[in-house]
Amino acid sequence: MKQTDVIVIGGGPAGLSAALAAHRAGAQTLLIEREPRLGGILKQCIHDGFGLVRFSEALTGPEYADRDIKSFTEAGIEALTTTFVSRIKKTADGFTLTAVNETGVITIAARSLVLATGCRERTARQVFIHGTRPAGIFTAGTAQHYINLLGQMPTKKCVILGSGDIGLIMARRLTLEGATVLGVYEAKPTPSGLTRNIYQCLHDFDIPLHLSKTVTRVYGEERLTAVEVCAVDENMQPISGTREKIACDSLILSVGLIPENELAESLGVALDPRTKGPICNAALMTSVDGVFSCGNALHVNDLVDFVSESGDLAGTFAANYRPKQRSEIALKTDTNFAYLVPQRLDLNDDLKTIVFFRSQQILKKCVVIVKVDEQEVFRKSYSHLRPPEMERLEVDFSNFNLTSNTILSFEMEVN
Known part of the structure; x- marks a missing residue:
């Protein structure tokens, strides 16, 4: 061994x-x-x-x-x-x-x-797209692998589902290699990628971004021939009368x-x-x-x-x-946080902590407040927060008298 x-x-x-x-x-x-x-x-x-x-x-x-x-x-x-x-x-x-x-x-x-x-x-089956299993449906990473490592073009005319960063980058990459990107379709009412990628990959190349729209069906037997797109409501449910069939040879997923x-x-x-x-x-x-x-x-x-x-x-x-006894407390958040990492704090460790978080929704002027037993001990102001953009925060918890019974919470105050 x-x-x-x-x-x-x-x-x-x-x-x-x-x-x-x-x-x-x-x-x-x-x-x-x-x-x-x-x-x-x-x-x-x-x-x-x-x-x-x-x-x-x-x-x-x-x-x-x-x-x-x-x-x-x-x-x-x-x-x-x-x-x-x-x-x-x-x-x-x-x-x-x-x-x-x-x-x-x-x-x-x-x-x-x-x-x-x-x-x-995530794959097409994980987002429940109806239809057959034709060739021509790729994740954005797979399409990137074909072009950048294998030197093979996976499409001539495609639709991209999802506005994640890899999908946005591939919209630009495919366009530069001569493919036609008919549009990027995003089920959410706001883009999922970084703002810089929206501008550099879509706006700069006149690639349309369709929000609150998604792909609901694929067509084709051996090879993809078309996709069906549909507008969705705030609950992500298709809106009757908005279905549209788009001819293409590939569907690129960035979901x-x-x-x-x-x-x-x-x-x-x-x-x-x-x-x-x-x-x-x-x-x-x-x-x-x-x-x-x-x-x-x-x-x-x-x-x-x-x-x-x-x-x-x-x-x-x-x-x-080295094995030791833990003395951990949870880092609690309010509903404005999509998540926060780390989720716990070991009082036996160095309490100078790097925290990463995302907001649950788009927020304009707001303040992140740290409270110890309901008493404010730290705050930081932000001009805006967006779910696609992760935030990094450094907090020195050693300045506070934390115990195993301490309630340590993170809150967002919207101005």
């Missing part, structure tokens, strides 16, 4: 940062990645805009990944690529992991784990991302129904002692810079992990 201190599962930006941080903290570290190459989804993201926070310059996805891969290689950290984790078992001394690759079955023991497994895209947490669930890690990721404390440790989560496996981030930041935190804490 192979023995190490920290196992990082996932070789994308979160996993690379976690492995580097654990190594710097003095832990023997092993990274496991199911693909042949490290870098995760960044390998196919050839547009720029990555690294503005972390490196103060605009990089493409491969350029951003290459910086961490280079540091990872120079540090001499061990990586197992094309390796699939089939089982993880909690033991008295830590964890035993079973993995499979071309050499056979491998068993590895470790003191702590970092889950950096990323997220996956949301889901954190990959099958391994976390197999260990009994508690998940937050709002983020679909693990419930964690400020050290990014989950409900299972010694299991840490970071990046898009924890919650879907807007910027890769924050994915790397969470990997750095998780790797550092995983390297320094």
